[in-house]
Amino acid sequence: MQLDHYRLLGRSGLRVSPLALGTMTFAVDGWGSTDEEAAAMVDTYIDRGGNFIDTADFYGGMGGSEELLGRLIAGRRQPLVISTKYSLTTRPGDPNASGNHRKNMVRSVEDSLRRLGTDYIDLLYLHMWDYRAPVDEILRAFDDLIRQGKVLYAGLSDIPAWQASRMQAIADLRGWNQFCALQISYSLIERTVERELIPMARAMGMGVSPWSPLGGGVLTGKYAGGKSASAREGMNLATGRLNAHSLAIAEVVAAVAGEIGCTAAQVALAWTMRDPVVTAPVLGVRTPAQLEDNLGALAITLDQAHLLRLDEASAVPMGFPHETLNSPHIGMAFGGVSVERRD
Numbered sequence: 001m002q003l004d005h006y007r008l009l010g011r012s013g014l015r016v017s018p019l020a021l022g023t024m025t026f027a028v029d030g031w032g033s034t035d036e037e038a039a040a041m042v043d044t045y046i047d048r049g050g051n052f053i054d055t056a057d058f059y060g061g062m063g064g065s066e067e068l069l070g071r072l073i074a075g076r077r078q079p080l081v082i083s084t085k086y087s088l089t090t091r092p093g094d095p096n097a098s099g100n101h102r103k104n105m106v107r108s109v110e111d112s113l114r115r116l117g118t119d120y121i122d123l124l125y126l127h128m129w130d131y132r133a134p135v136d137e138i139l140r141a142f143d144d145l146i147r148q149g150k151v152l153y154a155g156l157s158d159i160p161a162w163q164a165s166r167m168q169a170i171a172d173l174r175g176w177n178q179f180c181a182l183q184i185s186y187s188l189i190e191r192t193v194e195r196e197l198i199p200m201a202r203a204m205g206m207g208v209s210p211w212s213p214l215g216g217g218v219l220t221g222k223y224a225g226g227k228s229a230s231a232r233e234g235m236n237l238a239t240g241r242l243n244a245h246s247l248a249i250a251e252v253v254a255a256v257a258g259e260i261g262c263t264a265a266q267v268a269l270a271w272t273m274r275d276p277v278v279t280a281p282v283l284g285v286r287t288p289a290q291l292e293d294n295l296g297a298l299a300i301t302l303d304q305a306h307l308l309r310l311d312e313a314s315a316v317p318m319g320f321p322h323e324t325l326n327s328p329h330i331g332m333a334f335g336g337v338s339v340e341r342r343d
Contacts (some may be wrong), residue, residue: 004049
């Protein structure tokens with residue numbers, strides 16, 4: 001597989017590369033990329049046939065990532081699929097400069113268009129569910145922006161599965177534009193999304209674009225042996241990604257990588273792409289060297305034995321009702337006859 005082996009994004013005709021270039025490290029002081037590193041990564045990604053670049057209005061000091069990306073893609077914007085997000089605050093203290101509601105969505109889109117130097121956004125994500133805005137307001141605002149041509153496709157990120165499926169169904173019934181993408185945290189150390197979000201995306205026609213597919217870098221092995229490897233260690237500790245269990249999973253990833261003859265990051269990325277519902281993991285790389293390494297995941301094939309070891313090491317309890325519905329007792333629902341399952 002190569003970056004120019006494009007995939008359809010969910011139940012849409014939009015063609016995107018199998019790995020997306022994330023830009024959360026752009027225009028960030030301390031742990032982010034330099035502008036020169038960002039430029040080199042964008043050049044490499046595009047030169048290899050990559051077309052899917054992800055940003056957000058909140059990244060890079062509230063808009064810095066979009067501004068830098070806009071400069072870097074000037075003159076070559078048309079072939080690219082640019083996704084950005086709205087919801088997180090861009091003006092602290094202003095109650096309407098954050099959240100999922102129409103005013104913030106419209107204002108955010110206008111600001112993103114200006115910073116990116118473009119007249120349309122290919123894919124706009126609701127960045128984070130706020131538990132406050134009415135769903136019909138959100139859906140109609142998305143639909144209005146798409147009808148105006150300012151946004152082409154809509155997506156959801158960091159949202160409960162029941163809300164996402166409810167919104168998709170309402171949009172379908174009312175003839176409004178539906179969501180074609182779901183961006184969620186998904187990796188070998190974050191598999192709880194397999195309980196509801198992944199099956200929901202498959203059933204409702206949303207292509208999954210995992211963020212943090214390397215578990216904040218934990219799965220690369222850089223924390224092995226208790227080493228402190230980056231300025232982001234505190235963030236990984238605070239979010240619970242850096243713990244004894246995740247380090248044990250990282251050891252299995254490293255062992256599989258040694259047997260295959262590749263890096264741990266490549267194994268972890270290849271694992272996320274094994275499910276057809278996953279369209280394009282988002283690469284959260286900081287340097288050109290990291291990008292080169294991550295792109296190598298496209299050449300990795302994990303056999304069944306490796307997948308079994310990785311799955312066993314990282315498995316999470318499915319909980320109720322899934323464990324009950326998949327138990328031997330489920331036979332009582334079919335009156336003693338065999339009925340083929342439709343997934």
